[in-house]
Amino acid sequence: MEASCRGARSSSRYKSGDTVGVLPGHDPATANPFVDVAIATGLDHVRNSIVSHADAVIAVGGGAGTMSEICLAWVHKRLIVALRVEGWSGKIADQRIDERVRYPNEPDDRVIGAASAADAVRAVVERIERFSGQHASIRRRDAPA
Numbered sequence: 001m002e003a004s005c006r007g008a009r010s011s012s013r014y015k016s017g018d019t020v021g022v023l024p025g026h027d028p029a030t031a032n033p034f035v036d037v038a039i040a041t042g043l044d045h046v047r048n049s050i051v052s053h054a055d056a057v058i059a060v061g062g063g064a065g066t067m068s069e070i071c072l073a074w075v076h077k078r079l080i081v082a083l084r085v086e087g088w089s090g091k092i093a094d095q096r097i098d099e100r101v102r103y104p105n106e107p108d109d110r111v112i113g114a115a116s117a118a119d120a121v122r123a124v125v126e127r128i129e130r131f132s133g134q135h136a137s138i139r140r141r142d143a144p145a
Contacts, residue, residue: 048069
């Protein structure tokens with residue numbers, strides 16, 4: 001989160017209020033110094049579900065928490081870009097999470113790998129319109145679609 005917020009703040013298009021931190025604990029003071037708006041959820045790892053609903057998710061390194069965000073974003077049909085660095089983002093970059101068909105007409109439906117932060121942002125800008133579907137929720141098998 002800190003790297004993302006720092007990068008956003010360095011943009012010439014940055015405005016105060018652009019960086020948002022969705023925090024696992026109850027104390028907004030635990031946010032990194034580059035967060036403009038701190039949302040202290042008290043949800044611990046469950047907050048990863050909130051993060052996964054962003055229009056796009058950029059993963060940087062990370063452990064199990066990052067992997068859960070990537071998996072939830074995949075299920076919610078979000079655009080996912082992963083930096084090719086050590087951690088889960090590097091392991092999953094340029095791959096599909098599973099075989100589900102999220103976008104039938106999108107041959108590029110995978111976790112998009114990026115070599116740098118600039119490449120990651122460029123990947124989001126180039127693809128965001130093609131990855132705008134919404135997860136339709138879980139339904140019982142015998143329930144009408």
